Amino acid sequence: MHIYRFIDESGGVHYGTDYQDGRCNLCEGELFTGLTSTGRTVAVQRLLAPLEPRAILCIGLNYREHAAETGAAIPDEPVLFMKNPAALNHPDAPVVIPPRMVSEPEVDYEVELTAVIGRDARSVSVDEALDCVLGYTVGNDVSARRVQKLFGGGQWVKGKSPDGFCPLGPCIVTPDELGDSQALNLECRVNSQVMQQSNTSDMIFTVAELIAHLSQDMTLKAGTVLLTGTPPGVGVARDPQVFLKPGDVVECEIEKIGTLRNPVQ
Numbered sequence: 001m002h003i004y005r006f007i008d009e010s011g012g013v014h015y016g017t018d019y020q021d022g023r024c025n026l027c028e029g030e031l032f033t034g035l036t037s038t039g040r041t042v043a044v045q046r047l048l049a050p051l052e053p054r055a056i057l058c059i060g061l062n063y064r065e066h067a068a069e070t071g072a073a074i075p076d077e078p079v080l081f082m083k084n085p086a087a088l089n090h091p092d093a094p095v096v097i098p099p100r101m102v103s104e105p106e107v108d109y110e111v112e113l114t115a116v117i118g119r120d121a122r123s124v125s126v127d128e129a130l131d132c133v134l135g136y137t138v139g140n141d142v143s144a145r146r147v148q149k150l151f152g153g154g155q156w157v158k159g160k161s162p163d164g165f166c167p168l169g170p171c172i173v174t175p176d177e178l179g180d181s182q183a184l185n186l187e188c189r190v191n192s193q194v195m196q197q198s199n200t201s202d203m204i205f206t207v208a209e210l211i212a213h214l215s216q217d218m219t220l221k222a223g224t225v226l227l228t229g230t231p232p233g234v235g236v237a238r239d240p241q242v243f244l245k246p247g248d249v250v251e252c253e254i255e256k257i258g259t260l261r262n263p264v265q
Contacts, residue, residue, distance in 0.1 A: 002258075003027075003035065003135065003172040005048045019044065019171070032118055032134065032222050047091045049168040050137050051116065054223035056083040056166055058112075058141060059210060060156065062229025063202045069237040078205050078213055083141070083227075084161035091169035094265035095142055097246065098162055105243035106146040107264075110230035111188035111196050111252035113181065114139035115207050116172055121220040129211035132220070135172040136181060138260040139227045140188075140252045142166065145236045145243075168225065170258045178256050181207045185255040186231060190248055195238075198231030 004019045015035055016024030026042050027035040031051060060079035061067045067074055089095060097107050118134025141160065148159025175181075181200060188196035205213070207228055214220060235242035244250065248264040 001035070001174045001177060003031070003050060003174070004044075004170065005050045006044045007046050007048060009043050009045050011045075013048065014042070016042070016044075019047070047170055049088055049090045050170075050172040051168075051223060051225070053085055053088065053168075053225040054221050056085055056087065056225055056227070057214065057220075058083060058160065058227040059205070059229045062204050063198060063231045064204055065198065065202055065232040066230055066234070067204070069232045069234075074204060078210055080214065081156040081160060083157070083166050086163055087161045087166035089164040089167040089262065091167070092261055092263075093164070093167070094263050095164050095167065095244070095250070096265045097244065098144075101144055101147075102246070104146060105245065106144050107244045108143045108145055108235045109188055109190060109195065109244060109250050109252070110141035110143060110234055111186050111254070112139040112141050112227040112230050113184060113186060113200055113207070113254055114168060115181070115211070115226045115228060117211075117220045117222055117224040117226065119222050121211055121215045124212055124215045126208045126212045129208040129215070130175065130181075132211060133175060133207070134222075135174040136178055136257060137168050137172050137225075138170070138252050138254045138257050139225070140167040140250060140260060140262065141227050141230060142244075167252075167260055167262045169260045173257050187253045188233065189251040189253070190242070190244070192251075195235070195242065196231050196233035198233075200228075202231060203229060
């Protein structure tokens with residue numbers, strides 16, 4: 001199932017499937033207990049991020065080629081950081097660069113396969129981990145590099161968490177329709193120019209390994225989203241460097257899920 005969250009013409013928020021031509025097949029029920037189609041289509045005023053995350057967990061340096069482009073060693077275990085849930089952003093909504101970051105360009109793009117935890121996960125094994133996944137969506141781990149590196153006291157959270165710096169969407173795809181999460185092509189384009197292009201097979205730690213590892217020390221509550229790392233081609237690692245500026249359009253696309261598009265403002 002491809003699950004969309006949207007606002008209808010009367011301002012109501014709903015879940016639906018089969019989104020096309022500005023209409024969606026309306027669903028009833030709850031995201032984590034089960035959605036069923038009503039068989040009725042409704043007009044979509046605008047798409048929303050497919051959920052409001054309970055927590056946003058992120059993994060750094062999880063693609064071999066990305067680690068290589070940054071000059072970092074392959075990590076022995078997953079590198080974990082978090083984004084403030086207030087960083088959530090929606091498909092086609094602008095990523096607004098804070099004024100102090102415009103004069104000193106530093107804002108970067110990062111396409112990421114994002115797993116949505118569907119039930120509480122605590123001390124699960126690698127074999128059990130994917131049973132905890134409701135589905136997958138596309139994430140853009142927008143990053144303020146100067147803040148990340150210089151003004152976070154050694155932590156990345158501040159540079160990763162400005163409002164709107166976590167676009168998610170356009171939908172959640174359930175595992176039965178997605179297939180193998182470690183065999184997906186992914187791509188990021190800025191103004192139609194391909195900046196990142198890779199496959200999730202290049203991940204150092206698989207989605208299952210990440211969930212199993214994290215759940216040994218903490219409960220991953222239903223509604224948590226896990227951004228699983230970004231492939232090579234980020235702006236900060238390019239020569240010359242490429243950073244986002246007002247007027248740009250970022251498109252993050254993952255095979256079998258879709259394209260997450262956001263203008264920069």
